[in-house]
Amino acid sequence: MPVLNSVYRHREFGDTLTSLAEYERAGGYLGLQDALAMTPDDALYAFHRSGLRGRGGAGFPMGRKASFLPKDTGKPTYIVVNADESEPGTFKDREIIEHNPFQLIEGITIAAHAVGCERAYIYIRGEYEHQAQVLDSAVEQAREAGRLGPDALGPGRPFDITVYRGAGAYICGEETALLESLEGKRGQPRLKPPFPAVAGLYGCPTLINNVETLAALPPIMHRGADWYAAMGNEKSPGTKLFSVSGHVMNPGNFEIVLGQTTLRELIYDLAGGLRPGREVKAVWPGGSSVPVIGVGSLDVPLDYEALNGVGTFLGSGGCIVMDDSGCIVRASWRLAQFYQHESCGKCTPCREGTGWLAKILGRMVHGEGRGEEDIRMLESLFGRISGRTLCPLADGAVMPVQSALNLFRDEFVRVAEHGSPRPVPMMEAPVG
Amino acid sequence: MTVHELDEFLAPLRPQYADPRSLILPALKHVQEETGWLPPDAMATVAEATGFSQAYVESIATFYDRLYVEPVGRRVINVCVTLSCMLRGSDEIFEHIADYLGLDGEGTTDDGMFTLHKVQCIGACDRAPCLQVDAGEQIGPLEPADATCLIDDLRDEPAPARYCR
Numbered sequence: 001m002p003v004l005n006s007v008y009r010h011r012e013f014g015d016t017l018t019s020l021a022e023y024e025r026a027g028g029y030l031g032l033q034d035a036l037a038m039t040p041d042d043a044l045y046a047f048h049r050s051g052l053r054g055r056g057g058a059g060f061p062m063g064r065k066a067s068f069l070p071k072d073t074g075k076p077t078y079i080v081v082n083a084d085e086s087e088p089g090t091f092k093d094r095e096i097i098e099h100n101p102f103q104l105i106e107g108i109t110i111a112a113h114a115v116g117c118e119r120a121y122i123y124i125r126g127e128y129e130h131q132a133q134v135l136d137s138a139v140e141q142a143r144e145a146g147r148l149g150p151d152a153l154g155p156g157r158p159f160d161i162t163v164y165r166g167a168g169a170y171i172c173g174e175e176t177a178l179l180e181s182l183e184g185k186r187g188q189p190r191l192k193p194p195f196p197a198v199a200g201l202y203g204c205p206t207l208i209n210n211v212e213t214l215a216a217l218p219p220i221m222h223r224g225a226d227w228y229a230a231m232g233n234e235k236s237p238g239t240k241l242f243s244v245s246g247h248v249m250n251p252g253n254f255e256i257v258l259g260q261t262t263l264r265e266l267i268y269d270l271a272g273g274l275r276p277g278r279e280v281k282a283v284w285p286g287g288s289s290v291p292v293i294g295v296g297s298l299d300v301p302l303d304y305e306a307l308n309g310v311g312t313f314l315g316s317g318g319c320i321v322m323d324d325s326g327c328i329v330r331a332s333w334r335l336a337q338f339y340q341h342e343s344c345g346k347c348t349p350c351r352e353g354t355g356w357l358a359k360i361l362g363r364m365v366h367g368e369g370r371g372e373e374d375i376r377m378l379e380s381l382f383g384r385i386s387g388r389t390l391c392p393l394a395d396g397a398v399m400p401v402q403s404a405l406n407l408f409r410d411e412f413v414r415v416a417e418h419g420s421p422r423p424v425p426m427m428e429a430p431v432g
Numbered sequence: 433m434t435v436h437e438l439d440e441f442l443a444p445l446r447p448q449y450a451d452p453r454s455l456i457l458p459a460l461k462h463v464q465e466e467t468g469w470l471p472p473d474a475m476a477t478v479a480e481a482t483g484f485s486q487a488y489v490e491s492i493a494t495f496y497d498r499l500y501v502e503p504v505g506r507r508v509i510n511v512c513v514t515l516s517c518m519l520r521g522s523d524e525i526f527e528h529i530a531d532y533l534g535l536d537g538e539g540t541t542d543d544g545m546f547t548l549h550k551v552q553c554i555g556a557c558d559r560a561p562c563l564q565v566d567a568g569e570q571i572g573p574l575e576p577a578d579a580t581c582l583i584d585d586l587r588d589e590p591a592p593a594r595y596c597r
Binding site: 164182184186341422 | 448449451452461491496497499518523524551552554556561567568
């Protein structure tokens with residue numbers, strides 16, 4: 001199980017890099033220097049060759065996305081950084097921003113050179129006020145040093161970054177809802193196409209990428225696309241940060257080379273395993289919006305394709321672990337409540353359907369279930385919600401519940417008939 | 433806050449956006465920092481400073497969880513209750529705080545000191561169970577006793593100069 005802390009510099013350096021001088025001493029801004037020595041097209045081609053995939057959840061190849069931006073439209077081109085990290089179980093972007101904001105800023109600047117952009121926006125969730133202040137300070141330091149401003153990309157080539165704070169809405173992590181919010185509208189998703197690459201912020205060509213994705217660009221430019229592509233495997237190159245939480249002894253972020261670490265190794269070797277005498281019952285490996293998998297899938301290697309092979313997704317890498325003390329129906333109910341709360345209300349199947357999921361699961365848990373009738377009603381709901389909405393929030397609400405019902409049907413039936421007493425939670429603070 | 437004061441805050445932001453509509457959210461957040469919540473006259477101030485109707489400004493304010501269109505206490509205690517926190521005892525933490533504050537679930541204490549909210553994932557599952565006071569740094573992992581100590585400390589603090597929520 002090779003563990004490399006090679007992409008995110010603060011991990012390699014072993015300390016927080018929140019001053020520009022420290023970041024430069026640790027090798028910062030060499031990637032931008034190398035990128036600026038290339039033509040924009042060559043830089044774009046390097047993104048391609050690295051094989052870097054979007055780390056926000058969808059896993060779309062970053063270089064391909066950047067190449068969709070039309071040129072010479074007469075309109076400005078924007079970069080929007082998705083720092084709205086709100087997927088339950090995910091806290092990797094928080095770490096990058098808190099400990100290594102300049103690698104993100106350098107990555108955005110490299111992308112700006114490649115796509116010809118003069119202004120980028122970092123849309124950060126309102127709950128990350130502390131982290132937004134770290135970014136404010138980093139942007140200000142970069143500006144004072146001329147790393148942002150009128151000559152950021154070379155003499156006469158301006159580039160600057162605006163930090164934009166959200167105000168509490170999960171849906172604003174969906175890229176078109178994020179754009180709406182940034183444009184001063186309610187954060188409700190748009191119909192696609194047109195895609196943001198063509199008509200994004202203010203109707204202009206826009207590259208939207210996640211924090212972790214853009215922060216990977218500096219080492220890709222400095223050490224070379226081939227170096228990055230050589231890690232992991234053909235379809236899932238590079239490293240990925242996994243956030244592990246729930247019933248593990250040592251919750252936290254772990255950077256792994258894709259395809260070379262199994263889920264079991266992530267949970268037991270990196271995240272400290274479970275309490276003595278407990279076993280894994282259920283894992284949501286890519287945030288809460290992915291199908292849940294059971295103990296039988298623990299030996300899956302962590303990469304995009306292998307996780308698809310066991311019926312789930314790598315998603316955002318927010319790996320939530322539940323041990324055998326937990327009740328799967330109670331966990332599903334809690335997630336259903338999340339989606340009910342976060343549905344933006346635009347599409348009827350999601351607005352109404354997420355409420356029904358939460359209502360039925362809630363009465364089951366509280367001993368007011370209607371037995372098989374509730375199970376059948378749940379099953380009839382899935383297809384009426386999933387695939388019938390503008391954005392994937394509704395699919396994300398259905399997948400964890402539907403997969404849980406498939407995997408733990410007996411438990412659902414038992415809870416629908418008898419309810420589920422509240423289990424004793426894992427209260428102790430993690431030790432070492 | 434007067435329209436003029438808000439204008440001064442917005443002036444350096446204006447050139448950063450191609451559409452002044454983008455100023456509404458920063459303006460609402462800025463006004464809320466002073467008043468703690470967004471009463472109708474705050475909406476009117478934002479409407480006038482940004483050039484959009486009050487109805488439109490209110491339609492934005494009501495969309496977001498962390499913009500408060502009802503009065504809240506001096507400090508807002510946001511207890512995360514999403515899955516990772518639930519598995520590590522967030523429901524017990526929430527109930528413990530509610531009992532300690534004499535609240536029956538979510539709500540504001542009679543003395544106006546605290547508003548207690550259940551919130552969705554605040555991105556600190558490595559610190560579960562965790563909470564956030566206003567939009568401060570995520571605090572955890574918590575035991576019930578930690579939570580009540582925190583409340584006592586907050587009670588002794590003066591009101592914050594700005595309500596960063």
